[in-house]
Amino acid sequence: MLHAKVNQAIHHISQHLLGKEHQIKLALSCLLANGHLLIEDLPGMGKTTLSHALANSLGLGFSRIQFTSDLLPADVLGFSTFDHQKQDFRFHPGPIFSPIVLADEINRASPKTQSALLEAMEEGQVSVDGETHPLPAPFFVIATQNPLHQSGTYPLPESQLDRFLMRIQLGYPSWEAEKQMLRGPLQNNLSGIPACLSQTELTQVQQHIRQVYASDAILEYVLRLSHFSRESDLFANALSPRASKGILQAARSWAWIDGREHVMPEDVQAVLPCVAEHRLRSDVAELGQNTPLSQRLLDAIDPLAA
Amino acid sequence: MTRFDLYRQRRLSIGLLNGCLLLTALSLFQPLMGWILIVSLCCIAISLLQLTYQQSMSPRAANLMALLTAIVLAYFSLELGLLLAMVNLLILACSLKVLQLQQNKDVFQLILALFFAISCGFIFQQSIVFSLFYGVLVASMLLAMAAYFRPGLRMFAQLRFVGRLCLMSLPVALILFLIMPKIGPLWQMPSNRSSQTGLSDSITPGDIAHLAQSDALAFSATFRGEAPNMPQRYWRAMVLETFDGKTWSLDKGKLAMERGARQMGIRFSPEVNGAFYDYDIIAEPTQQNWLYGLDLAVPTAGPPGIIQSASYQLISQRPLMKPMQYSLRSYYEAPLDNLFFEGELQRNLQMPRQGNPKTREFARQLRQQYSDDATLINALMTHFRQGGYRYTLTPPLMLTDANDDLLFNSKAGFCSHFASAMAATLRYAGIPARIVSGYMGGEVYPGGYMRIYQYDAHAWIEAWIQGEGWKRFDPTMMVSPGRVSLGLQQALADEGSFLADSPFALAKLRHYAIISRLRTLLADMDYVWSRWVLNYDQQKQFDLLSALLGKVTPLRLALLGLSVVGLIGLLLLVSFFWQQQRPKQTAAVRYYQRGLILLKQHQLGRTLPNGPQAYANFLQQQPNQAIWQAFSPLHDAFVQQQYLPGSKQQTPNIKQLKLALRKLKRALKRPV
Structure with missing residues (x-):
């Protein structure tokens, strides 16, 4: 039953990312195994499409952070402001407080910001100004990165790479797949992907897999x-x-x-x-x-x- | 750990078989002809080269070689006799077979033939050393067989397997040895003169002293009760009564007369009584008929066919082809005064008319001086003691008139020189005298038995003294008292000629404690082996059965056999159930691996990173669908066993696995 739903998700995603069924399966199994996923490839290979599709089909809320070289940790984690009415500091959660975080082009951010994200991934919580804020569960990070020889990148250190359960590469599509893609609509409507699993179902699946x-x-x-x-x-x-x-x-x-x-x-x-x-x-x-x-x-x- | 390479192990086992053949052929170097040995060495070398370079000889060349060598062998076989020709043929066939080891059946034939060759080896050698050696050979051949026909196991596992087989067969072999009826040999051993060992039946003083240079065992003796002192250990073997001026030999005429008398039922057993020694002797094979005993020996037990001769010799009716055990009682105080034949004394006075003039003159002078026989003999003995004679194993060659030469020129020699000179002198002086050859001495081992080696060979004389009979005199004792009282080794300590021809003889190295102990250990083992294994004959078997059954009747024999069979069956049953009790979960893995080996032999092997599922997919894509159909039960059982939960409780259906394996074999044989 659950199994059929997951396969349905794979089927739906592969409608949008043609000829990449194996990679989709891998990515899904990474998420179902409760691991973070790193997608690495050249620009324009469908990294973002895949991550979007995954988030959609799992039916989880997601936020997307575009990593740039001037991105600061606070832009990811959130920040506290002083609330004059309550005479207190109020925490504004950053985009990381979301079941699925799409960290686009993670290796373009400075190491400081990278490590802020990676610490959050590891500990499942965020500490800002001495206060600890738990992250929602489930919590996945789907990061994409460009190959290192591209200019303007900061390589992730080994210790941080280790936190990603999988790193997958998409690779160029096959002739047939690319032709079919060209024949299709110009703009991929990713919102058309139905959510295949509810949140409780996702937890069940994860438990099952264990x-x-x-x-x-x-x-x-x-x-x-x-x-x-x-x-x-x-x-x-x-x-x-x-x-x-x-x-x-x-x-x-x-x-x-x-x-x-x-x-x-x-x-x-x-x-x-x-x-x-x-x-x-x-x-x-x-x-x-x-x-x-x-x-x-x-x-x-x-x-x-x- | 990588899997053991199948083909490497097969090559290894063929190499091992070659080694076994080499050792078997070398151990048979006595009966084998030289050229056969050379052919066999060449074949082994070629076979090893073939193994290294993975090439094989054309069958036609090998067949041609077989034909040619068989013809040559057929030519020689007339003079070899049937048995030796067959042994030669067997080794030749084995050697040629190693050139043509193409199929399983070739290897199997070679192994069977080698087993036969090894059992042929026991015809020629039965000592404990050779028995152990052949045992090791058999074990390594079993190992080679296991490695060839069941490769894929690590060598250690193969060793364990073969060891277990050997252990299991040991009790069966023991029982067969004990209760199988003993049948006499089915063939006549060729009595090749050159293969005779031990004493020769003639003595020519002046010959080279070769007998004293061998450290081979002549016989061993076990005394019940008191054993004689060193100077009493004169073991009589042969009495030499004919002298032609040069050589002393057996009196053929007298022997013929004895044979005739025996056929008429006359036994030469003198009336004896008095003090005696009781002892057993195990005589080593000599291919001759002579047995050994202290005077005056009467056989008490042992195989039938030991004859006492008129000269107090012991003669076996059959030549000694294998160690022979017999019991004697020696009345050491009894006089040897029986004259069975008329003219026996005259025979012992005969001398040639020519030769040895100085001895003749010497005897005449002695006779003139002493009229009494006993005093004359004493004077002659004194002459040997005081005449400046020297004992040596390397005397100068004496070509003519050896007695003259010894007595008056060189004055150096060993026992047979002195015995010959003394006997000749006494005969010239008119006293009947003859030479006795045999062994003098013996080494007592801690095990309580005495071993007499070939280097203990000795010759002494007997002279007839009226009223006393034949009396023993040993001129060598006069010349070198140490030879008699201490043994040969001490007597020659200064000269260094003891066993000079065999530089590595253990007896020479006995000063080293460890060598001495090793020699004792070997002697002990050999003694026990000869006594209990080689001499286990019909009589002993009967005794054993009587001890077990009381009275030996066919019914009781049958019951004993049945109970032994029943016992073995029971043991098998117990071990079978024990095997059943052991967890069978590995069976699926084992059969799966066997299937893999089979498929690998047919170029359908699993390539490395492939797991069972990927391999199954590979097999499913094979054009021969029967392969996957046969293999799938093995695959299913393996996966069930290795990867599915709850496999500990389930046991695979072994019958089904066996069936699948058989089906797989058939499917692989069938062409696509």
């Missing part, structure tokens, strides 16, 4: 992967325990979307590139030139070996 069965064999496979990344000198950075946990959680979510109540090695393999690549190497400049590190990691480990 109970998807991962056998010992799967746990060991994940462990072998992360241990290999630590022992081998192929990788600049190794996978942290948080990464192992993330891989497993994402795999659960992927398996659930696939209609299963148990995780298979293929689920791990499907989500691993998105979950592990940005943790193994933050240097995006090399992307596309070599075999992705996560692929090398997969190739090195036999999913069946005892």
Whole structure:
């Protein structure tokens, strides 16, 4: 039932982002696994479209912050003003107080602003002027970023990249998909995407996904992967325990979307590139030139070996 | 951890088989002809090269070689005799087979033939060392077989598997050994003269002293009760009564007369009584008939066919092809005064008319000086003690008139020189005398038994003294008292010629404590092996069965056999249930892996990052649909086992898995 609704959402989104079903599935499984999502690609590849569509179909309120180099932390978190009538400071919540936050072009903001956002992501609360304000639950951040070789960007440090469960890349659409896109209406009407899940349903789904069965064999496979990344000198950075946990959680979510109540090695393999690549190497400049590190990691480990 | 490479393991096991063949062939170097050994070495080398470079010889070349070598072997087989020809043929066939290991059945044939070759090895060698060696060979062949026909396991797992098989078969082998009827050999061992070891049946003083240079075991003796002192340990083997001026040899005429007399039912068993030694002897195989005993030996127990001869020798009716155990009682105070044949004394006075003039003259002088036989002999013994004679194992060669040369020129020699000189002198002086060859001494081991080695070989004389019979005299004792009272090794301590031909003999190194202990340990093991395993014959089997059953009747035998079979069955049943009790959850994984191995052999292997689901998709896309249909139960069981919840409670249906595996094999064989 819930499962059908999620698939319906995927179907709807893929009407607007043609030929990218796999990425849509990944993005959804990231959100359903209660993780933050980073979408990285060149301008004009549909990053914003995807994030909008995701927010719409999950039926959550969302706010969008366009990150620029002069954006200040207060512009994100909110600020307090003195209320003369009540003789008190009143907190004006920023755009971050919203179930889904679209942080567009996050790497164009200064590190100070970036870290304000990322701290909020991690702790689920915001501290302004010594007062703590809890963020709504659920709370997702969907950030987009340009590849680093683009001018006017501040790279996210590894510690902050680690807070995103997944980083996905959209890539150019196929010939057919792009042709179909050109044939369609000039302006994409994203508001036409129906909300497929209610908020309670979303919580149910998340709870369900946490109970998807991962056998010992799967746990060991994940462990072998992360241990290999630590022992081998192929990788600049190794996978942290948080990464192992993330891989497993994402795999659960992927398996659930696939209609299963148990995780298979293929689920791990499907989500691993998105979950592990940005943790193994933050240097995006090399992307596309070599075999992705996560692929090398997969190739090195036999999913069946005892 | 990466999976063990299937093909590497198969190559490894073929290499191991080659090694086994090499060792078997080398261990059979005695019966094998030289050129067969060379052919076999070449074949092994070629096979190893083939393994390295992954090429194979054309069948035609190998067949041609087989034909040619078989023809040559057929040519030689007439002089070899059937058994040796067959052993040669077997090794030749094995060697040629390693060139052509294309299919499973080739490997299987090779292994079976090698097992047969190893059992042939036991015809020629039965000592504990060789038995252990062949045991190790058999185990490594089992290992090779396991690695070849069931690759995919790590070598350690294979070892454990083979070890378990060997342990399981051990009780069965033991029971078969104990209760299987003992059948005599089905073939006649060729009595090749060159393969004879031990004493020779003639003594030519002046020959090179080769016997004293071997540290091989001659026999071992276990005394019940008191054992004789060193100077009493004269083990009689042969009596040499014919002298042609150069060589002392057995009296063929007398032996023929004895045979005739025996056929008429006459036994040469003297009436004896008095003090005696009781002992068992295990004689090593010599391919000869001579047995050993202290004077005056009467056989008490042992296999039938031990004959006492008129010269107090012990003769076995069959040549000693394997260690032989027998029991003796020696009446050491009884006189040897029986003359079974007329003219026996005359025979022991015969001398050639020519040669040895100085000895002849020496004897004449002695006779003139002493009229009494006993005093003459004493004087001669004194002459040996005081005449400036020297004991050595490396005397100068004495080509003509050896007795003259020894007595008056070189004055150096060993036992047979002195014995020959003394016996000749006594005969010239008119006293009947003959040479006795055998062993003198023996080393007592802590296990309570005595071992007599080939280097203990000795020769002494017997002279007939009226009223006393044959009396033993040992001129060597006069020349070198240490040889008799201390043993050969001490007597030659200064000269350094003890075992000079075998530089690594353990007996030489006995000053080192560890070597000495090792030698003792080996001797102990060999003794126990000969006594309890090699000499376990029909009689002992019967004794054992009687001890077990009381009276041996066919019914009781059958009951014993049945109960043994029942016991084995019970053990099997228990182990079977034990296996059943063990969690079966790994079975699905095991069968799945076997399926993977099968598919890999047919170039449908799983490429690395692929998990089970991706691999299943790959198989579904194969043009041969039967493969996936057969494999899917394995896949389902595996996934169920590995990834689904609650797999601990469920056990896979093994029958179904087996069926699937069989179906998969069939599907893979079928062309698309």
